[in-house]
Amino acid sequence: MDSLRGKVAIVGAAETEVGKVPHLGATALCVDAARRVMEDAGISKDQVDGLVTCNSMAEPYMYHAEVIAEYLQIFPRYCVTANAGGGTTFSSLQHAATAIASGVCETVLITMADSLRTGLSREQAMKIQSSTGHPEFEIPYGPTVPAFYALIARAHMDAYGTTPEQLAAVAVSGRKYAALNPDAQMRELISVEDVLNSRLIADPLHLLDCSLVSDGGAAVILTCAERASDFPHHPVYILGAGEGHSHEHISQARSLTVSAAVDSGRRAYRMAGLGPDDIDVAQIYDCFTPVVLIELEDLGFCQKGEAGAFVEAGETGLEGSLPMNTNGGLLSHCHPGNPGAMFALTEAVTQLRHRAGARQVRNAGTALVHGQGGIMSSHATLILGRERN
Amino acid sequence: MTGPGQKFFPRPRPETAAWWEGCRHHELLIQSCMKCGHQQLYPRIICTACMSENLEWTRSAGRGRVLTFTICRRAVSEAYAGDVPYVIALIQLEEGPTMMSNIVECDPESVATGMPLEVVFEKWSEEITIPQFRPFPAADQQ
Numbered sequence: 001m002d003s004l005r006g007k008v009a010i011v012g013a014a015e016t017e018v019g020k021v022p023h024l025g026a027t028a029l030c031v032d033a034a035r036r037v038m039e040d041a042g043i044s045k046d047q048v049d050g051l052v053t054c055n056s057m058a059e060p061y062m063y064h065a066e067v068i069a070e071y072l073q074i075f076p077r078y079c080v081t082a083n084a085g086g087g088t089t090f091s092s093l094q095h096a097a098t099a100i101a102s103g104v105c106e107t108v109l110i111t112m113a114d115s116l117r118t119g120l121s122r123e124q125a126m127k128i129q130s131s132t133g134h135p136e137f138e139i140p141y142g143p144t145v146p147a148f149y150a151l152i153a154r155a156h157m158d159a160y161g162t163t164p165e166q167l168a169a170v171a172v173s174g175r176k177y178a179a180l181n182p183d184a185q186m187r188e189l190i191s192v193e194d195v196l197n198s199r200l201i202a203d204p205l206h207l208l209d210c211s212l213v214s215d216g217g218a219a220v221i222l223t224c225a226e227r228a229s230d231f232p233h234h235p236v237y238i239l240g241a242g243e244g245h246s247h248e249h250i251s252q253a254r255s256l257t258v259s260a261a262v263d264s265g266r267r268a269y270r271m272a273g274l275g276p277d278d279i280d281v282a283q284i285y286d287c288f289t290p291v292v293l294i295e296l297e298d299l300g301f302c303q304k305g306e307a308g309a310f311v312e313a314g315e316t317g318l319e320g321s322l323p324m325n326t327n328g329g330l331l332s333h334c335h336p337g338n339p340g341a342m343f344a345l346t347e348a349v350t351q352l353r354h355r356a357g358a359r360q361v362r363n364a365g366t367a368l369v370h371g372q373g374g375i376m377s378s379h380a381t382l383i384l385g386r387e388r389n
Numbered sequence: 390m391t392g393p394g395q396k397f398f399p400r401p402r403p404e405t406a407a408w409w410e411g412c413r414h415h416e417l418l419i420q421s422c423m424k425c426g427h428q429q430l431y432p433r434i435i436c437t438a439c440m441s442e443n444l445e446w447t448r449s450a451g452r453g454r455v456l457t458f459t460i461c462r463r464a465v466s467e468a469y470a471g472d473v474p475y476v477i478a479l480i481q482l483e484e485g486p487t488m489m490s491n492i493v494e495c496d497p498e499s500v501a502t503g504m505p506l507e508v509v510f511e512k513w514s515e516e517i518t519i520p521q522f523r524p525f526p527a528a529d530q531q
Contacts, residue, residue, distance in 0.1 A: 123466065130465050136399040137431045138489045140519055142461065142469040143477045150459035151479055158457070158502050202459040202477075251479055251489040252431075256457060 005271055006388040008097040009228035009235040010220050012041025013349035018216030018334035019185040022118040026056040026215075029113035031071055033217035037109065041221045042232045048221075050078035050099060050108030052092045054338045057128045058119025068111065078105040082112075085373020086285050087243070087264075089341035090380035093222070094241040100224050112339035113217020125213060129337070132374060134249040146210050146288065148250050148375040150202035153290035155256035157204065159305065162293060164204050166308030168195035170289040171208050171331050173316045178328025180359040185212055186332045209289040211330035211340070218342035220349065225388055236352045239366070240274065240383035242267025250375040260379045261298035261370060268368075268381035269300075276300035279383070280364040281351050282322055283344035285371045286329040295370055296324075299381065323361045326351060341371035345382070352386045396468045398517055405432045407446055412518040415510045417449040419486055430486035451508035452525060453482040460497045476500050480522055494523035 014036035016029050024032055030053060038045060051074065053065040061067045064081040078099050082092035089112065096108040116125050126144065133139040133148065156162045172192055178184035190208060198207040228235035244263030247253045269275055276299060284299070286292045293307035301322055302310040310316070316324035327333045327347040330340050348367040350356045369382045401409040408431075411418035420436075421428050423445055427438035435442055458478035464470040476492040478500070492500050493509065507525035512518045 127466060134431070134489075135397075136401070136405055139397045140399050141477055141489055141491050141521075142396070142465045142472065142475060143489070144461060144463060144465045146463075147459045147461050147465075147477045151457045151477070154459060154502065155457040200460075200462045202461050202463070205459075251487055256479075 003271070004094070004097050004101055004241055005239050005273070006237050007101045007225050008222055008238045009225050010238070010349050010384070011223055011228055011231040011233065011235050012037040012043070012219070012221030013346040014040045015183065015218040015343060015346050016113065016216055018183065018214055018336070020117050021115070021215040024215070026059040026113055026115040026119050027067065027071065029115060029215065029217040030056070030068055030111050033113050033219035034068070034072060034109055034111040037111065037219035037221055040233065043107070043221065045072055045074050047107050048074050048109045049076050050096060050105035051076045052080045052082055052096050052108060052110040054082045054088060054112045056114045057125070057337055058115040076105070078108065085338060085378060086287060086341045086371040087373035087378040087380040088338070088371070089345060090241070090369060090371045090382045091243050091378070093220070093345070093382060094243065094380065096222055097238050097241065100222060106223060108222045109219060110222070111217065111219035112342045114336040114339055115215040116213050116337045117215045119215065134251065138249055138251055144202060146205050147202040149288040149290060150205045151250060152256055152294065152376060153204050153288070156290055156293060159257050160308070162308040164196060165192050166293070166312050167204065167209055167289040168192040169308070169312045170286065170292045171195050173311055174286060174325050174329040174331040176317060177326045177359050178332035180357070181327050181333060184328040184333040185214055186328070205288060211287045211335040212332070214334035214336045216334045216336040216343070217339055218346045220345060234353050234386065236349045237385045237388045238382065239385045240268035240270070240272030242271065242381050244379045246377065248374050248377050253376065257294060258304070259294050259298050259372070259376045261295050261372065261381065264370070264379040264381040265299040268383050272383040274366065274383060278366055279322065279368045280366050281326060281348070281361040282324045282368045282370070283326070283348050284324055285341060285344070286325055286331050287335065287340070289331070291372065291376065294376070295372070299368065299370060318359065318361065326356060326359045326361060344369050344371065348384055352384060394468055396513065398513065404434050408432050409517065411446070412510060412520050413516070415518070417451045417508050417520055418446040419449050419482070419484055420444045421447045428484050428486055430488050449482050449484050453480040453506050453522070455492070455500065455502050455504045455506065456481050456487060457502060458492065458500050460500070478522070480506060491521045492523065493521045494527065
């Protein structure tokens with residue numbers, strides 16, 4: 001399956017303000033991300049003939065992408081609201097790339113935003129997010145989103161001897177990058193002790209093992225590789241893409257410690273003709289610290305059960321073997337919910353454009369981006385390259 | 390069935406009604422496939438192993454073990470705040486299927502992976518009784 005390799009390029013990438021953005025609602029943030037990305041790509045809205053959005057929790061619509069098209073007054077021939085979740089950003093990108101490669105459309109705008117911080121009360125945000133549980137067989141017991149992920153953390157600790165210190169090391173790693181990123185929501189350096197001393201939310205997860213709650217949006221523009229050099233920035237090519245889906249509800253998971261990232265990763269590597277050793281920088285979904293460990297293992301960056309030691313040894317730092325989550329990730333940069341993974345994508349583009357400033361990974365030529373949605377349910381992996389081949 | 394200050398009540402559907410009816414009578418019912426013998430939770434109209442529709446309800450012994458668990462220090466909503474700290478666990482029943490539930494009638498700090506459990510039932514309304522688990526044998530029987 002090499003059907004997409006090198007055929008589609010990302011020619012625009014942009015982010016809105018993130019953190020607390022009370023002066024823009026979720027719909028306006030989505031449009032603001034669109035405005036910024038068209039400026040970045042140097043195109044007018046009339047050139048957009050494909051649109052992908054994800055729904056918002058703060059300002060939901062029945063047909064979200066249609067609302068954004070109407071707001072922008074664009075009239076695309078491909079218009080899709082991706083059904084959200086962390087994996088969907090990249091699976092929708094794969095679908096959009098397929099639409100371009102098969103000639104359905106030429107220039108696709110993917111724009112996603114939400115206002116979880118100021119558009120919803122904390123109680124509302126928790127309630128909506130917890131509804132990811134099964135309405136009859138999970139939700140009545142009162143699980144929170146951190147509790148779902150704590151079940152996975154505990155299983156990984158029991159199976160492989162992973163420690164709370166190793167979980168904390170993931171948060172510490174992300175914060176080091178955030179300190180170098182002027183756009184990040186949380187920039188103050190933290191230590192393993194700070195994580196362990198932060199409030200227990202759902203054992204073994206502490207407050208600082210959990211990602212942020214943010215407002216914000218991000219957008220990209222895709223087009224066919226042949227046109228990629230017509231745009232102002234160095235293009236970033238899609239080399240590989242793959243998905244894996246194992247369950248929706250955690251009580252139905254086939255495994256608590258091995259995820260469908262194994263499948264999505266294998267499919268993406270095969271399409272790209274690359275392996276884990278060929279990846280220069282990775283942006284890996286980090287809604288909670290244990291998720292990162294399982295993904296690092298399942299994507300082949302280390303052996304099963306060894307990710308805790310891998311992160312603890314500094315391998316994910318700027319000087320390590322796999323610089324990871326270089327914008328600070330969902331743990332420290334921002335996490336506006338369903339659009340969260342978009343920032344991993346825009347950061348990967350920034351790295352491959354060699355425009356990441358103090359956090360730039362030297363000579364980055366390939367990037368792996370991984371998202372997951374649900375409770376380790378749906379996984380999508382993308383491999384991007386600075387060069388087409 | 391959810392209002393302010395009220396817990397999240399399950400709403401039985403046609404294929405799950407027998408499960409909730411069983412809970413009302415303090416019985417944990419699981420589905421057994423008459424064609425291939427597979428046992429499953431949650432209730433479905435098909436067997437997930439062989440797609441047969443020939444499923445029957447069998448009574449679980451109501452015992453299992455902790456697969457994994459967490460202690461919720463922060464409630465999901467106001468209605469659960471009085472229960473904090475409460476245990477959420479995945480429990481593997483002796484018959485095989487896995488389910489989520491709470492572990493009650495014990496110190497949350499004493500819960501451990503592999504701990505043997507037995508089902509207990511908490512009545513929420515005339516229609517809804519919720520299955521939960523407690524250590525087995527219970528502390529006062531040890």
